[in-house]
Amino acid sequence: MTAVPPAAPRTRAVRLGARSTLTLLLVSAVGLAGFGWPLLVPPESSVAAHQEDAPWLFAALLLLLVAVTAATIAESGLGAKAVAMLGVLAAAGAALRPLGAGTAGLEPTFFLMLLAGRVLGPGFGFVLGSVTLFASALLTGGVGPWLPFQMLSLGWFTLGAGLLPRRPSGRAEVGMLAGYGFLAAFGYGTLMNLAGWPFMAGQIAVAVAPDPQAPLAVNLARFVAYCLTTSMAWDLGRALLTTVLTLTVGPAVLRALRRATRQAAFETPVTFEEPAAAKDR
Numbered sequence: 494m495t496a497v498p499p500a501a502p503r504t505r506a507v508r509l510g511a512r513s514t515l516t517l518l519l520v521s522a523v524g525l526a527g528f529g530w531p532l533l534v535p536p537e538s539s540v541a542a543h544q545e546d547a548p549w550l551f552a553a554l555l556l557l558l559v560a561v562t563a564a565t566i567a568e569s570g571l572g573a574k575a576v577a578m579l580g581v582l583a584a585a586g587a588a589l590r591p592l593g594a595g596t597a598g599l600e601p602t603f604f605l606m607l608l609a610g611r612v613l614g615p616g617f618g619f620v621l622g623s624v625t626l627f628a629s630a631l632l633t634g635g636v637g638p639w640l641p642f643q644m645l646s647l648g649w650f651t652l653g654a655g656l657l658p659r660r661p662s663g664r665a666e667v668g669m670l671a672g673y674g675f676l677a678a679f680g681y682g683t684l685m686n687l688a689g690w691p692f693m694a695g696q697i698a699v700a701v702a703p704d705p706q707a708p709l710a711v712n713l714a715r716f717v718a719y720c721l722t723t724s725m726a727w728d729l730g731r732a733l734l735t736t737v738l739t740l741t742v743g744p745a746v747l748r749a750l751r752r753a754t755r756q757a758a759f760e761t762p763v764t765f766e767e768p769a770a771a772k773d774r
Contacts, residue, residue, distance in 0.1 A: 509616040516565045520558040524645045527551035528687045531703045555641035563620045574757045586625035604738040607674045610654030612750040618651035642688035674735040682728030
């Protein structure tokens, strides 16, 4: 029987300050507009006439805002130890992502992001999710207008794991993480469907394509049909793999991450002492 680690004291590699929290809320608000504009823009709006241009504009804006948000969070306290941990975890996540590419949504990266966000907190989690997707895109050649949406979605996914209640411990904690991972993996897929939906106009059946002149109810029904017919199996594979990995090897990974954070002692500042010989001069 797999041993389940007890809950550990909260260890945050990055503490969100007022400015970084405000910046994160701003990018999230703009991100929600970037994802949901095909459903929210009225048919008579001039934006609806730019169905092919709007996704590119939102992608460029999101990339800039995600970069600013990550920099602001880092400025609030991303020390040398946290940078080293960020580099290791981002590299591991980027290396894991190609393993399931093209195979029914089996993406083990989400499992690692889930546990890292849980252990290291929401601020570190958002930066980690964004950096991991960016590094993965460079590694696999997946750079495109969808990249900023992916970075923001995985940032939200990992941030959400850091915001989960701290009280559950042991098996209850693992169960909570598995449940969140299942639902959030589906949420990630739905968001990415919404981001890519306008790009697919002309390439998918008219019955499931966005219609700028249609009311919200019609476009919402088209979007649901689009998700069910194009990506349900992919999203289910991602959610199931995240859940299975969390329930099976999650306890061991949680122990390893918590041990690493204790040894790193993020809240202890790094100091450099002058050599004794230099002091005597």
